Amino acid sequence: xxxxxxxxxxxxxxxxxxxxxxxxxxxxxxxxxxxxxxxxxxxxxxxxxxxxxxxxxxxxxxxxxxxxxxxxxxxxxxxxxxxxxxxxxxxxxxxxxxxxxxxxxxxxxxxxxxxxxxxxxxxxxxxxxxxxxxxxxxxxxxxxxxxxxxxxxxxxxxxxxxxxxxxxxxxxxxxxxxxxxxxxxxxxxxxxxxxxxxxxxxxxxxxxxxxxxxxxxxxxxxxxxxxxxxxxxxxxxxxxxxxxxxxxxxxxxxxxxxxxxxxxxxxx
Numbered sequence: 001x002x003x004x005x006x007x008x009x010x011x012x013x014x015x016x017x018x019x020x021x022x023x024x025x026x027x028x029x030x031x032x033x034x035x036x037x038x039x040x041x042x043x044x045x046x047x048x049x050x051x052x053x054x055x056x057x058x059x060x061x062x063x064x065x066x067x068x069x070x071x072x073x074x075x076x077x078x079x080x081x082x083x084x085x086x087x088x089x090x091x092x093x094x095x096x097x098x099x100x101x102x103x104x105x106x107x108x109x110x111x112x113x114x115x116x117x118x119x120x121x122x123x124x125x126x127x128x129x130x131x132x133x134x135x136x137x138x139x140x141x142x143x144x145x146x147x148x149x150x151x152x153x154x155x156x157x158x159x160x161x162x163x164x165x166x167x168x169x170x171x172x173x174x175x176x177x178x179x180x181x182x183x184x185x186x187x188x189x190x191x192x193x194x195x196x197x198x199x200x201x202x203x204x205x206x207x208x209x210x211x212x213x214x215x216x217x218x219x220x221x222x223x224x225x226x227x228x229x230x231x232x233x234x235x236x237x238x239x240x241x242x243x244x245x246x247x248x249x250x251x252x253x254x255x256x257x258x259x260x261x262x263x264x265x266x267x268x
Contacts, residue, residue, distance in 0.1 A: 008225075016053050021054075022051055051136055057130060137156050137175055155174065
């Protein structure tokens with residue numbers, strides 16, 4: 001991968017509705033943007049909530065009947081029981097929670113409320129994650145290639161918090177056409193030492209850069225095009241994940257003897 005010097009451009013669209021052709025909206029929007037069209041090598045970034053809405057991944061709370069388990073979680077974590085029920089249905093496993101949120105494992109990813117979005121959703125409804133973000137990214141990529149002739153990478157992104165940090169940043173949940181992670185092992189650092197473990201989460205880095213122009217509120221900029229990032233577009237698909245036992249944060253929780261934990265390292 002070459003050293004990138006890239007630019008990021010927001011792609012504004014009308015409010016997306018169930019059944020909309022997302023790729024068609026992107027192709028129309030890019031013609032009105034500063035870049036005036038897609039080019040081979042571009043990376044197209046699409047917000048999961050807009051994509052999921054177009055894919056009709058919307059649940060009406062009035063149609064949800066909370067289970068006994070959802071009622072217990074809702075009471076413990078101060079949630080709407082119907083919201084808790086939808087989170088349970090969408091999760092592979094509930095790890096824990098804080099007021100307003102359940103921490104979930106879903107598709108190999110740790111995330112709050114199973115990625116369900118109440119913001120940018122119509123009143124009385126919730127937007128779920130796209131059913132298969134990798135497949136959605138591949139479909140959008142294929143349509144852009146067919147209609148514009150440009151071979152682009154496509155990333156579907158979400159906003160996530162990170163351990164012990166305030167605020168959200170972008171993370172890739174679906175990917176097609178570019179590697180989500182670039183292996184830097186074997187390269188030399190500034191002092192000639194060989195890197196042994198470093199892998200760059202390039203799709204997540206691109207996601208965060210794109211979020212700077214996409215926004216989180218009512219901007220109606222559900223996508224961005226990143227140009228000049230230096231990745232070669234090719235036959236790549238999927239976002240690389242690891243098992244919970246290999247994760248630093250989850251692994252500590254799974255394998256550390258609670259009696260060995262220190263409440264405050266400054267305590268003697």
